[in-house]
Amino acid sequence: GDSVTQMEGPVTLSEEAFLTINCTYTATGYPSLFWYVQYPGEGLQLLLKATKADDKGSNKGFEATYRKETTSFHLEKGSVQVSDSAVYFCALSERGNNRLAFGKGNQVVVIP
């Protein structure tokens, strides 16, 4: 079945550092790819998405490019802020079926 794999472990970095969170996927068709962010005690918010190969999703300084050849959708931000501290989930849904499969999530902690 469809699945999403995120890099292991929390990510701790200093303010203004460069952030990368890796995400790879396995799917039988051509899925849509998403990054969601969860702040403490809250539900999920859609951060960005891409629906086809080579699409780049971007929002709030975050970017991710849909790479079909490497089945990846890595999240990047050039200069993080303390307010970016949250849990980030990579997810996919198959075309025509909006069920989401989530990765395990990565806790990001940004230190002032």
Next chain:
Amino acid sequence: GAVVSQHPSWVICKSGTSVKIECRSLDFQATTMFWYRQFPKQSLMLMATSNEGSKATYEQGVEKDKFLINHASLTLSTLTVTSAHPEDSSFYICSASRDTRRGGDQPQHFGDGTRLSIL
């Protein structure tokens, strides 16, 4: 737009009681709603998918009689945890999406979750 409200945000109750959680789409019609369960520091596990006016589709391993889902209108779905026990304590999150039959991607919009603690 696309606001989903979940209520209550936090509930504590005694073992054996039933707890109802509401999920409302405030500014759009949600043909499909999803219910997830999230354990501490873990990902979301889909429990069931409900379409307005029909029975919910439960994921493997989720007890239908334990977690009752009703989606009677295009703006409201409810999850009732029946005869709750401490092992049912968790963070429950709902999401809603518009009619997928319209075609195109219909993203899920999430509520803020309900923290359920069973004593």
